[in-house]
Amino acid sequence: MDPVEEVLNNPAMRAYIHRLIGDEGLDLLEKFPKEGEHSDEDLAASTGINLNSVRHTLYTLYEKRLAEYHRIKNNETGWLTYLWRLRIDHIHDSIRDDMEIVLGKLEHRVQFEEENDFYICKDCHDIYTFSQAMGGDFKCPNCELPLGHFDNEMLVKALRERIESMKKVLGHA
Structure with missing residues (x-):
């Protein structure tokens, strides 16, 4: 073929x-x-x-x-x-290169998620880091409602699973 x-x-x-x-x-x-x-x-x-x-x-x-x-x-x-x-025969290398880039971005994102504490507006659904929330006295800058703590544990878990899956595919495991 x-x-x-x-x-x-x-x-x-x-x-x-x-x-x-x-x-x-x-x-x-x-x-x-x-x-x-x-x-x-x-x-x-x-x-x-x-x-x-x-x-x-x-x-x-x-x-x-x-x-x-x-x-x-x-x-x-x-x-x-x-x-x-x-040179379509190079497609696997191209996909691999793109996956390496995505892997790097995911690792950077999970690091950001793990190193920060987040707060959310229950009305606007906007999320802020601790320093952003503290700068606004823990009130939403859009609607002035109090911000609540946002638990990002499920997001971090999903990111880690995706990272591990990609590492296995790329042979980094």
Whole structure:
């Protein structure tokens, strides 16, 4: 099976790609010629997708190492032509890199949650740190109602479970 077809038939990978490049990008991947290298103009002409959308998709894929190019120069005109090919075989590395970023953000968030004490307005549902609540005399700055303590134990537990799950998937456990 073609690597692009394999990725697009996998619901999780398709969702990941869709998040990156949207509907038009998926359309380009589905219509991308299986063999060889192609200029963005050729791809736009052969797929019927707007040239700017083709370029945006290719650059987004390039940033994730899912496409690559080489350029050739026309010695008569000095124009550069970029010839593109897909590297969907790098999708697992791309997903892994993104998961590492998310893992770092989750670890930072759980640290923030564990190091702070929180207060909530029962009416507005806004949440404040201890220092924010103390600065407002433990009254909601929006409605002036007294703030109550907010127990974030369930949130911390859920964050820790997600972190451990991601670490297992990434081989950090």
